[in-house]
Amino acid sequence: MFKKNVSAEPQKPVAPQKAADVAKPVETKKEVKPVADKITVGYTHLSGCTGCTVALADNYAGLLTLLDRYVDLKYMPTLADARHIQKVDVSFVEGSVCINDKLAVEEIKETREKSAVVVALGGCACYGNITRFSRGGQQNQPAQEAYLPIGDLIKVDVYIPGCAPSPQLIRNVAVAAYLLLKGSPEQKALATAYLKPLMMAADKGTSACFCDLMTNVINQGLCMGCGSCASACPVRAITHEYGKPQGERDLCIKCGACYNQCPRSWFSFDVVENYEAINETIMAALQ
């Protein structure tokens, strides 16, 4: 049934014509203002729900500006024609790896081999997220039951946690990656400082839970009850009891948003004290 729909003839003449109409002005624009110094970016899609893709697209005009000036999107399912992994500067990876699926394992390895920088995008790629709860048995691949965050198979350079990660964090990391690779020495320093905590998060490990707030913040005598964790939780598993987080652990999907949003998990004065200048730089880059 599915195949039949895809190759349904009557639709064909309409769709390519429309696509050509849209593509033409975009192509001429490209020739008018060529940008030599773009970074090359790829997007590998493994076991994820496409929510991260949607979050990326939700930058709307910002995404178009990124593609126009800074980023040459070499391959990406959904948003680009080319889907197969190529040699790029930065790869974003959405989803965890099903180790029972040969293709997925090959793809993550190939992504690592062909990318200078690998960014784990979203909770599943970083920490396994909801795929941590898989025990297989689902149609139409019941034997696919074992899912690992990509950091368990390859070295990951940068984490963008969150389920889904916010469009603004994806944007900030993309601009920082561009400045790191193509910017002036000052811009490189700024981008390095900005990305450092996300690189440290990638070094730290591949598991996340509400419990991180207990073990790494409250148990360490660091919680001051700001409320960031409750606000960050995508499933509203966190409330506050007398100013301290209380997690409904059965609701926790292990995305790592609460811990990474906590100002007492990691905090860089060098970066955050310059919040006005950094926000202005990013907004100016996207004007």
Next chain:
Amino acid sequence: MGAELGNYKSCVSARSTDKEILKHAQDGGIVSQLFGFALDEGIIDGAIVAANKEFAAKYPSKVMADNSNFDMIEPWRPIPAIVNTRAELIAAAGTKYNVSPNVSMIKEATRSFGLDKVGIVGTPCQMQAIRKIQLYPVGARDVGASIALAVGIFCMENFPYQSILQLVEDHAAMKMESVKKMEIGKGKFWVYGKRGQVVQLPLKVTHKYEQPGCKVCLDYVANLADISTGSVGSPDGWSTVMVRSKIGDSVWAKAMAAGCFETQPIEKVKPGLELVTKLANEKISKNKKNLEERATFGVGKALRNPYI
């Protein structure tokens, strides 16, 4: 040394010109007046504040719908709430001296409360939290740009609710529900009763009740707020105000032009910035020492340092 007060564009001693606000305010009514003005002018369309049980009973739709049974909430326990009117602002005015997780509402304010321009008041650590949310919005889609005015309050330390309970009921021997106002000033913790009784506790007594998380805090005057304010440095009934960011500068200038505040130059008032600087230094050097001690806390084992 030198950086203890953070970056600021201007600093004055100020108080609200609104008599009604002054009647309910902790000191100079700066936060209430600023938010009131910002609401009137459409600079913000709502603000996150620390309200209380009475507020929640009066405005149940303005507090977060969580598992709390509001009948069970104790007097003086703060409840983060959204205010949209001056009446609500006044109902929530005053310092509570225990932890109010105001940042927990920052996303919800832009969701079920439907705000596009959010005001928030908070402690220095909460200002750090919202700037981290703006720069690294891990779980805060479309929230950062909605934060239209962040007002920070000077903060030496905060207390868990149960600490305040113990200080008021055990040390000051007063019932929580009979307390009219609490205050830290002139080196003492003051508890004012509704019948007019006043009890003062030396801060030496309060130290052991402080929240542990405050012992690593390196910010006294909310360096990352748009505007920060606190009683320290200004005469009774006045507040010291530091205008820090471009947003803060613009809002403060508009509020001044509208006659919202009466001001005095900070250089002219006693005790002035000298005391603010002294206390900021005390807090920061004490807590830097705490951070160093954490590095060698165990035998060859360190406690975690959150700062990188």
